[in-house]
Amino acid sequence: MSSRxxxxxxxxxxxxxxxxxxxxxxxxxxxxxxxxxxxxFVLPSPASLWSEFCVLVVKGYAGKSLSEHVLxxxxxxxxGLGLGIAVGVPVGLLMGSSRVANAILGPIFxxxxxxxxxxxxxxxxxYFGIGEFSKVALIFLAALYYVVxxxxxxxxxxxxxxxRAGQNVGLTRVQLFSKVxxxxxxxxxxxxxxxxxxxxxxxxxxxxxxxxxxxxxxxVMDATTFFRVPNVYIGIIIIGLIGVMLExxxxxxxxxxxxWMGK
Amino acid sequence: MTAQESARAxxxxxxxxxxxxxxxxxxxxxxRAVVALDGMSAEVFEQExxxxxxxxxxxxxxxxxxxxxxDRQNEGEIIVAGRRVERPGPDRMMVFQLPALFAWLTxxxxxxxxxxxxxxxxxxxxxxxxALLAAVGLSGRExxxxxxxxxxxxxxxxxxxALLNRPEVLLMDEPFGALDSQTRSQMQELLLEVWGLYxxxxxxxxxxxxxxxxxxxxxxxxxxxxxxxESLTVPFPFPRKFDLIGxxxxxxxxxxxxxxxxxxxxxxxxxxxxxxxxx
Numbered sequence: 001m002s003s004r005x006x007x008x009x010x011x012x013x014x015x016x017x018x019x020x021x022x023x024x025x026x027x028x029x030x031x032x033x034x035x036x037x038x039x040x041f042v043l044p045s046p047a048s049l050w051s052e053f054c055v056l057v058v059k060g061y062a063g064k065s066l067s068e069h070v071l072x073x074x075x076x077x078x079x080g081l082g083l084g085i086a087v088g089v090p091v092g093l094l095m096g097s098s099r100v101a102n103a104i105l106g107p108i109f110x111x112x113x114x115x116x117x118x119x120x121x122x123x124x125x126x127y128f129g130i131g132e133f134s135k136v137a138l139i140f141l142a143a144l145y146y147v148v149x150x151x152x153x154x155x156x157x158x159x160x161x162x163x164r165a166g167q168n169v170g171l172t173r174v175q176l177f178s179k180v181x182x183x184x185x186x187x188x189x190x191x192x193x194x195x196x197x198x199x200x201x202x203x204x205x206x207x208x209x210x211x212x213x214x215x216x217x218x219x220v221m222d223a224t225t226f227f228r229v230p231n232v233y234i235g236i237i238i239i240g241l242i243g244v245m246l247e248x249x250x251x252x253x254x255x256x257x258x259x260w261m262g263k
Numbered sequence: 264m265t266a267q268e269s270a271r272a273x274x275x276x277x278x279x280x281x282x283x284x285x286x287x288x289x290x291x292x293x294x295r296a297v298v299a300l301d302g303m304s305a306e307v308f309e310q311e312x313x314x315x316x317x318x319x320x321x322x323x324x325x326x327x328x329x330x331x332x333x334d335r336q337n338e339g340e341i342i343v344a345g346r347r348v349e350r351p352g353p354d355r356m357m358v359f360q361l362p363a364l365f366a367w368l369t370x371x372x373x374x375x376x377x378x379x380x381x382x383x384x385x386x387x388x389x390x391x392x393x394a395l396l397a398a399v400g401l402s403g404r405e406x407x408x409x410x411x412x413x414x415x416x417x418x419x420x421x422x423x424x425a426l427l428n429r430p431e432v433l434l435m436d437e438p439f440g441a442l443d444s445q446t447r448s449q450m451q452e453l454l455l456e457v458w459g460l461y462x463x464x465x466x467x468x469x470x471x472x473x474x475x476x477x478x479x480x481x482x483x484x485x486x487x488x489x490x491x492x493e494s495l496t497v498p499f500p501f502p503r504k505f506d507l508i509g510x511x512x513x514x515x516x517x518x519x520x521x522x523x524x525x526x527x528x529x530x531x532x533x534x535x536x537x538x539x540x541x542x
Contacts, residue, residue: 169377262410
């Protein structure tokens with residue numbers, strides 16, 4: 001048996017263990033509700049949640065279909081995240097390579113560092129109301145922060161000789177950034193993008209909890225208000241599953257973009 | 264001056280270093296300014312391989328960086344192929360000690376990077392790149408990424424990349440210093456083979472007396488004040504083969520060089536002349 005094959009077999013058995021964890025949690029949940037250990041009001045059984053889920057898929061929630069709620073949350077996340085990356089990468093490249101730019105912008109980011117992004121939700125509502133813009137703006141700011149910080153840190157790790165190798169063949173300043181510095185910093189940039197994606201998803205739900213007419217966060221909050229407990233669970237489970245999917249997708253993009261690192 | 268040197272016409276000078284000084288200002292209030300080069304003068308002739316040999320911290324790499332245009336001297340002038348050095352450019356290609364390859368590009372893309380980014384004609388540089396990759400023994404590895412290469416192979420890519428730019432001079436900064444001794448010796452022979460094909464003018468920085476003797480036409484031994492202690496013309500004819508290093512004359516010259524290096528390092532005024540290793 002080759003070592004490569006053994007490694008693949010090892011990977012398969014690890015993912016089997018992970019699926020076992022999921023199965024055991026479902027089993028404990030099922031037993032706890034079937035034996036009446038917890039009240040069905042506080043924790044509905046898997047079967048009743050499933051039937052509620054089917055109702056939700058057919059009828060929707062609060063006048064909107066389930067997919068509308070999901071898409072509302074995803075739209076806010078990707079718009080804010082996309083803008084955050086588009087602005088954050090150039091700003092990070094600038095801060096990482098120019099001491100002046102770093103001196104100008106550094107204090108802003110140092111001040112923001114200890115503040116959790118959701119602390120800005122009230123201000124965003126005050127500034128921009130409860131519409132789409134306030135949520136997208138909040139996610140934009142949070143994503144911007146993580147992308148800028150990781151990108152500028154990445155630029156500072158670029159070996160001097162690599163930049164010189166670029167200058168040596170006569171690259172212009174713009175070429176030096178787009179052809180050398182950006183790529184050399186890409187592993188760090190992708191760390192920022194991965195973190196920003198996870199955080200953006202968490203924040204969109206938080207923002208919707210406070211003020212929204214659609215979205216998964218809105219659904220969870222609204223269902224809580226009206227004691228529709230199964231809907232609360234369903235909302236939370238969907239939020240979690242989409243979070244996992246986002247991580248899988250960003251990880252796949254990461255592998256694809258950084259295959260040359262040989263990992 | 265030997266007969267060989269005096270026979271050369273001044274027009275064949277490729278690198279002219281004229282009274283170059285470089286002082287690094289103190290990095291903090293408690294440190295002193297560091298004199299890396301002081302009144303350094305030297306020249307390298309066309310198609311010549313010249314070694315710059317010296318103890319660590321004697322300013323060898325500083326000089327190479329000045330010639331490449333990565334750094335600016337405080338005094339003096341450097342003229343390469345008749346032009347004063349003011350900024351980096353492909354007429355002076357550096358081969359770095361640690362392979363500065365672009366990890367996200369294949370071997371081929373690394374080699375053709377310069378001419379491609381300058382928008383040159385692929386019909387010109389393409390065939391030349393193939394020939395160079397063959398010369399450094401990397402045919403068939405064009406599509407590999409740097410992480411798939413050994414240390415010696417990476418240095419071959421650097422060599423091919425540098426030569427594809429058709430530089431006036433090749434600047435090599437301890438190019439084999441980070442390799443194991445077996446690979447190093449193979450790479451030295453390879454460099455001589457490539458020189459036999461393309462005849463580039465090379466200024467090679469090394470702290471290895473044997474390497475300098477084996478590769479170079481001439482050797483400058485630097486002193487610890489950033490100047491030249493002595494210049495030696497290496498008498499061995501080209502092409503040189505590995506067995507040369509077993510000859511008595513080679514051993515004798517190596518001893519002479521090591522003696523010179525040692526006396527330099529033992530000079531009392533050399534001790535702690537350099538606050539940090541500038542090599």
